[in-house]
Amino acid sequence: MDSAELEASSHGGASREQAPLSPRTALSQDATKKGRVVYVGHDKFGTRVPLDELRKLYLNELPGRVTDHERRTITYDGSLKKYPPVRLLRNCDRKRILVTGGAGFVGSHLVDRLMIMGNEVVVLDNFFTGRKNNIEHWLGHPNFELVRHDVVDPFMIEVDEIYHLACPASPPHYQYNPIKTVKTSVMGTINMLGLAKRTKAKFLLTSTSEIYGDPKEHPQKETYWGHVNPIGPRACYDEGKRVAETLTFAYAKQEKLDVRVARIFNTFGPRMNENDGRVVSNFIIQALRGEDLTVYGEGDQTRSFQYIHDLVDGLIQLMHSKAHEPVNLGNPDEYTIMEFAEIIRDTVNKEVRIVNLPSTTDDPQRRRPDITRAKTFLDWSPKFSVMQGIEETVEYFSKLANDL
Ligand SMILES: NC(=O)c1ccc[n+]([C@@H]2O[C@H](COP(=O)([O-])OP(=O)(O)OC[C@H]3O[C@@H](n4cnc5c(N)ncnc54)[C@H](O)[C@@H]3O)[C@@H](O)[C@H]2O)c1
Numbered sequence: 001m002d003s004a005e006l007e008a009s010s011h012g013g014a015s016r017e018q019a020p021l022s023p024r025t026a027l028s029q030d031a032t033k034k035g036r037v038v039y040v041g042h043d044k045f046g047t048r049v050p051l052d053e054l055r056k057l058y059l060n061e062l063p064g065r066v067t068d069h070e071r072r073t074i075t076y077d078g079s080l081k082k083y084p085p086v087r088l089l090r091n092c093d094r095k096r097i098l099v100t101g102g103a104g105f106v107g108s109h110l111v112d113r114l115m116i117m118g119n120e121v122v123v124l125d126n127f128f129t130g131r132k133n134n135i136e137h138w139l140g141h142p143n144f145e146l147v148r149h150d151v152v153d154p155f156m157i158e159v160d161e162i163y164h165l166a167c168p169a170s171p172p173h174y175q176y177n178p179i180k181t182v183k184t185s186v187m188g189t190i191n192m193l194g195l196a197k198r199t200k201a202k203f204l205l206t207s208t209s210e211i212y213g214d215p216k217e218h219p220q221k222e223t224y225w226g227h228v229n230p231i232g233p234r235a236c237y238d239e240g241k242r243v244a245e246t247l248t249f250a251y252a253k254q255e256k257l258d259v260r261v262a263r264i265f266n267t268f269g270p271r272m273n274e275n276d277g278r279v280v281s282n283f284i285i286q287a288l289r290g291e292d293l294t295v296y297g298e299g300d301q302t303r304s305f306q307y308i309h310d311l312v313d314g315l316i317q318l319m320h321s322k323a324h325e326p327v328n329l330g331n332p333d334e335y336t337i338m339e340f341a342e343i344i345r346d347t348v349n350k351e352v353r354i355v356n357l358p359s360t361t362d363d364p365q366r367r368r369p370d371i372t373r374a375k376t377f378l379d380w381s382p383k384f385s386v387m388q389g390i391e392e393t394v395e396y397f398s399k400l401a402n403d404l
Pocket of ligand 1: 101169266
């Protein structure tokens with residue numbers, strides 16, 4: 001890691017290269033670590049940007065907008081917006097990039113970075129789980145377009161690159177209408193691959209660690225074929241993404257499309273939907289409200305959590321790479337859910353209790369990415385410590401607390 005990316009520290013960054021630590025030791029080391037990421041991205045890809053510049057996009061109130069929490073009103077005064085600075089690129093260097101699902105959690109952070117890089121960005125979203133708020137700081141910018149559209153229906157546009165994210169990602173949302181989730185993954189991906197074929201655009205699919213199911217191999221390498229229940233409650237998402245991968249590689253083989261597949265492991269950060277039941281946002285919001293933290297099962301199931309800006313770096317580096325096979329993007333630091341609940345309780349509100357609820361069906365017991373491929377082909381590994389990520393996310397949700 002570039003030392004300039006961290007504040008002075010004797011400890012280094014998030015990705016620990018040393019011998020594996022037990023989760024508990026890792027967590028306590030993490031919690032005391034002083035080194036903090038202050039820059040994200042890479043000069044090589046034109047993505048390098050001070051973290052504070054990104055923080056302004058989700059922590060500061062936008063000018064021209066006044067929220068009166070007492071009366072619960074919001075006033076848009078119509079004054080001219082000042083947009084965040086974007087890089088000045090020559091027309092021939094500026095790409096037109098389509099981001100499906102760009103109003104969602106991951107998509108909106110990706111859009112921020114692609115915009116700051118100086119590209120033209122078109123967001124396609126049906127706002128099922130995404131929100132205009134997440135990208136409103138770009139509305140009206142000459143390089144930005146927002147289209148309300150469902151990817152299940154075909155869409156025509158001229159583009160150079162497609163980041164195909166559109167798909168609800170949290171269990172309550174993808175299980176709300178399982179048939180629609182399958183349609184989004186299958187028909188939506190066919191439509192976007194068809195668009196990539198017609199425009200000869202580079203295509204990147206955001207797949208998921210869920211394609212490994214409840215894995216029998218640990219940690220999970222990209223060569224592992226998975227252990228998925230095809231008819232369980234998670235199948236609409238897991239199998240939908242597996243077919244989306246199948247389609248992507250079929251188009252690559254049959255139609256010579258230039259494709260990338262990211263298998264994303266649990267990711268968290270600002271702009272997560274506070275109602276979507278994902279574990280990190282759930283715990284933080286419960287702790288901020290002074291409610292019990294609810295752990296499903298005993299809490300000994302493990303997860304590996306990466307901070308959003310690391311994922312965005314990984315996605316852009318993958319698009320720029322020659323990696324034509326699936327690539328895991330995740331933070332290999334593995335924690336039990338109970339340890340996570342404890343650290344969030346200790347960070348946010350020591351008064352709250354942690355309670356156990358019955359476990360959910362087909363909940364994977366262990367999750368940890370093997371990121372050798374990402375290191376080798378993308379020169380990527382996560383920089384953020386889990387602790388820094390949690391602190392940043394708590395700051396974001398604390399600011400929203402009045403609205404929660
Ligand atoms: N966040 C994670 O931890 C994680 C992990 C693995 C994979 N992923 C993948 O990353 C992508 C983004 O996930 P996220 O966490 O930002 O989820 P999200 O729910 O916040 O965002 C998904 C976006 O897609 C939009 N969308 C859903 N269905 C659509 C449709 N039919 N047409 C158009 N837009 C539609 C939603 O409105 C939303 O804006 C998803 O493909 C997800 O499977 C995320």
